[in-house]
Amino acid sequence: MISFKNDYSEGAHPQIMDVLLKSNLIQTDGYGEDEYTFEAYKNMKKKLKCENCHIRFLVGGTQTNLTVISHILRPYQAVISAETGHINSHETGAIESTGHKVRLIGTKDGKLNPQLIKNVLSCHTDAHNVEPKMVYISNPNELGVLYKKEELKSLFKFCKENGLYLFIDGARLASALTSEDNDILFEDYKGLCDVLYVGGTKCGAYFGEAVIFFNEKLTEGFQYSIKQRGALFAKGRLLGIQFNKLFKENLYWEVGKHSNLMAKKLKENFLKNKMELYVDSFTNQLFVIIPNKILKEVGKKYKYEIQGKYNNDRSIVRFVTSWATKEEHIELFIEDFNKICK
Numbered sequence: 001m002i003s004f005k006n007d008y009s010e011g012a013h014p015q016i017m018d019v020l021l022k023s024n025l026i027q028t029d030g031y032g033e034d035e036y037t038f039e040a041y042k043n044m045k046k047k048l049k050c051e052n053c054h055i056r057f058l059v060g061g062t063q064t065n066l067t068v069i070s071h072i073l074r075p076y077q078a079v080i081s082a083e084t085g086h087i088n089s090h091e092t093g094a095i096e097s098t099g100h101k102v103r104l105i106g107t108k109d110g111k112l113n114p115q116l117i118k119n120v121l122s123c124h125t126d127a128h129n130v131e132p133k134m135v136y137i138s139n140p141n142e143l144g145v146l147y148k149k150e151e152l153k154s155l156f157k158f159c160k161e162n163g164l165y166l167f168i169d170g171a172r173l174a175s176a177l178t179s180e181d182n183d184i185l186f187e188d189y190k191g192l193c194d195v196l197y198v199g200g201t202k203c204g205a206y207f208g209e210a211v212i213f214f215n216e217k218l219t220e221g222f223q224y225s226i227k228q229r230g231a232l233f234a235k236g237r238l239l240g241i242q243f244n245k246l247f248k249e250n251l252y253w254e255v256g257k258h259s260n261l262m263a264k265k266l267k268e269n270f271l272k273n274k275m276e277l278y279v280d281s282f283t284n285q286l287f288v289i290i291p292n293k294i295l296k297e298v299g300k301k302y303k304y305e306i307q308g309k310y311n312n313d314r315s316i317v318r319f320v321t322s323w324a325t326k327e328e329h330i331e332l333f334i335e336d337f338n339k340i341c342k
Contacts, residue, residue, distance in 0.1 A: 001301065001302065001303055002302050002303070002329050002333065003302070003303040004266075004302060004303060004304050004319040006305070006322075007172070007202045007203075007320045007321065007322035008201050008202055009322070010322070010324040011206055012204065012206035013255060013323055013324075015245055016241075016246070019245050020241055030234050030237075031233070031236045032233070032239065036237045036240035036244055037057065037237060039240070039244050043244060043248045044210065044212070044247045047187070048186060048212070050187070050190045050214070053213060054212070055212050055213075056211050057209070057210050057233070058209050058211060058226060058231040058232075058233075058239075059207060059231055060207060060209065060231070061171050061199070061202075061209055062092075062094050063229060063230065063231035065087050065091060065095070065136075065169060066091070066094045066095060066229055067211075067226055068167060068197070069087070069100060069134065069167065070225065070229065071222055072133075072134060072165060072167075072195075073133055074131075075099050077100065077130060077131045077132070077133035077134070078101040078103045078131065079100060079102055079103070079136050080102075080105065080132050080134065080164075081104060081112075081135075082106075082111065082137070083104045083105065083107070084107070084110040085104075085136055085138065086169060086171070088102050088104055089142065090142075101130045103120055103124075103132055105119075109141075109279050110141040110142055110143040110279075111141060111145060111147060112135065112137055112155065113155065114154060114155060117135060117159075117162075118158075132164065133163070134164060134165045134166075134167055135155070136169065137155070138168070138170070138172075139176050139184075140175055140179070140281070140285070143281065143285070144279065144281030144283045144284070146176055146282065146283065148183055148184075149188060152168075152193070153192065156192050156193055159194075166192075168189070168192075168195070168196050169197045170196055170197050170199055171197065171199035171209070172199055172202050172284065173196075173197075173198050173199055174199070174204070174252050174253065175256045175285075176283060177253060177256055178257040178260055179256075189212075189214075191214075193214065194218060195213050195214065196212045197210070197212075198212060200246065203246070203323070204246060204251065205242040205243070206238075208238070208242055208243065210243055259284035259325065260284055260321075262284070262321035262322075262325040262330050263281075263283065263284045263285070263321045264282075265327075265334070266286055266319055266334070267281075269337060270337075273341045275288050275289065276288070276289040278310075284321045284322065285318060285320050286319045287317070288319065289314050289315070289316055292314060292315055293313075294341065295315060301336060302333060304317050304318065305317070
């Protein structure tokens, strides 16, 4: 079986595996107090062109969102998210478990804008309701859709004017940065949000995520929060080594570029066979509306993820590519799919 089910089916990029192996027997201090981690911070700040930002590495995506949100919000405060947001749809109520309400907004493409958030704020005007204090978005979002630079500028401006923090989940940021539809540079993010999550697990690393605080007022005590939430890794050097390799040169961008190119080939063939896209994505996630009878045949050889029922005869299906997706597997899928569609 060839899997297009997610972008973390394999281990880590060979270049990362190589540096992990070479450093395996070198002794370092634990919990991120090591030379590899410090060098990774330095190289990431260099790419961001931001010496004053605060960076920390955490072990996984749910721990990252949980730790950041629970650290920033007071017990009576809430975070605003699209219904499709990862903190709502894939994290087992992790945010709610800390006592913080997730205030949801329904959107067709999973994107938020000032007007949608304004509508939420109008419903929370006194102490009888939770106080919305943070806006959570993903880029690319859970439907593979990107925010444009002007959209983020407008959203961040609105947040600042209304006393809200903007937290961007970039679990697949490598795909966003290298998308043909993207107009946001990595260094631009320092002026577009308070906190940025830079994904590793879905972007070539074995595991691990990075949190970057651009708003220095929010950093106090964050190391305590990481430890308390079980996200502080004893062998922290393993995180530092991986992120240092991803950002020392341009491996992070190479990973994203390859995953997007493989997805583009799939997308072009789906359109060629007159398959309808649920949303138009220019990243490594595709959401395609496919007849169930065709899916049944595809499933004999390929793994995918059904997102939901479109109607009685068709389903919404997600196909995901990664740094490890082989072009020959894409060509094989295209050949098989074309035969099934005849």
